[in-house]
Amino acid sequence: MKKVLVTGGAGFIGSHVVDRFLESNYEVAAADNLVTGNIENISGKNIKFFNIDIRDSVKLEELFSAEKPDYVIHLAAQVSVSSSVEDTVYDAEENIMSLINILELCKKYNTEKIVFSSTAAVYGIPEEVPSKESNKTAPLSPYGLSKLTGEEYIKMYSGLFGVNYVILRYANVYGPRQSAHGEAGVVSIFNDKIKADGDIFIEGDGLQTRDFVFVKDVSKANFICATENIKNETFNVSTNTDISILELFNTMKKYSEYTKDAVHKEARKGDIRNSRLDNTKLLDSTSWKPEYTLDQGLKEYLAK
Ligand SMILES: NC(=O)c1ccc[n+]([C@@H]2O[C@H](COP(=O)([O-])OP(=O)(O)OC[C@H]3O[C@@H](n4cnc5c(N)ncnc54)[C@H](O)[C@@H]3O)[C@@H](O)[C@H]2O)c1
Structure with missing residues (x-):
């Protein structure tokens, strides 16, 4: 049976990736220093857990030499734009040096393939909507730039050393286990407020749109x-839909007991008005297709 290493495996998306591989009976190892991850996301699962910081190349090599993973799913990262x-x-x-550590070891231990988590933030202000993989990349934040730089390192290791890769650029991922602390996604922030019956704030008119993709479709x-x-x-991973923040709020309200209206506050400076990723390339190249509409995803999420 093939073996997979999931970095960031105790995190939001990583723990769902762990579940997906376990479902198909793969041997799974997860590496995570729990800086934003949560051990409860993976506790009780039949995996080997390594509580290590992947910036530490010595500890990482110990893991690679013991496990010799066939696939590396690299999700561990600094994930906050504002941080x-x-x-x-x-x-x-976090996002460049630790990736180079991983690539060195993929090269040394002949890993079959690395799958890298990138982001819509690499596009910056979209050249067209929906953004295609071939569109111009012009990140507006160090986070977007560090992810784009990571993509380029991966392609270079592929060209120089034959390390095989797939780069996945995610739209706005939501679903169970997403933390509402720190730089959280809007869905988890709204969910927290719904549970506490607190006020929900919408920045600006709420007509700004995002492309929401359910975490199980991402895993x-x-x-x-x-x-x-x-x-x-390189593939976009999205549902290729425009959902306004207002529409998101109303759908979440529909599937919960929440009765309050949203409170509008000043729009965030520099916020991108419309962000949507074209997923045609992934649909045409693989057997993947998204199974969850926003309604289905939110219904499952809010039922938890
Ligand atoms: N959530 C989204 O909407 C979204 C969108 C685009 C891209 N991504 C990417 O997906 C990946 C997973 O993000 P997430 O939303 O699940 O966030 P997350 O914070 O839940 O997951 C990141 C995980 O990496 C771990 N980690 C961070 N630095 C580490 C280090 N040095 N050593 C070991 N472990 C470390 C954290 O503890 C955490 O468990 C990230 O690469 C992120 O950039 C997420």
Whole structure:
């Protein structure tokens, strides 16, 4: 049976990726230093857990030499846009240096494929909506730049050393286990307020749109891109839909007991008005297709 290493495996998306591989009876190892992850996301699961910081190349090599993973699903990262502005050095250490550690070991231990979690933030202000993989990249934050730099390192390791990869650029991911603390997604922030019957704030008119994708569709994309015969490609992972924040709020209200109206506050400066990713390339190249509409995803999420 093949073996997979999930970095960031105790995190929101990572723990769903762990579940997806376990479902198909893979041997799973997870590496996480729990800086934003939660051990409860993976406790009781039949995996090997390594509580290590992947910036530590010595500890990481111990893991690789013991486990020799066939696939590496690399999700561990500094994930906050605002933190990347406040501490750009930490963001680069997390998102660039630790990735290079991983790539060195993929090269040394002949890993079959690395699947890398990138982001819509690499596009910056979209050249067109929906954004295609071939569109211009012009990140507006150190986070977007560190992810884009990671993509380029991966392609270089592929060209120089034959490390096979798939790069996945996610739209706005939501679902169970997403933390509402720190730089959380809007869905988890609204969910927290719904549970506490607190006020829900919408920035600006609420007509700004995002492309929401359910976490199980994202974990499935990771599984398929690791295990299917596809390599050295970059894909958007999205539902390719425009959902306004107001529409999101109303749908969440529909599936919960929440009765209050949203409170509008000043729009965030520099906020991108419309963000949507074209998922045609992933649909055409693999067996992946999103199974969850926003309604279905929110219904499942809010029922928990
Ligand atoms: N959530 C989204 O909407 C979204 C969108 C685009 C891209 N992504 C990317 O998906 C990946 C997973 O994000 P998430 O939303 O699940 O966030 P998350 O914070 O839940 O997951 C990140 C995990 O990495 C771990 N980690 C961070 N630094 C580490 C280090 N140095 N060593 C070991 N472990 C470390 C954290 O403890 C955490 O468990 C990230 O690479 C993120 O950039 C997420």
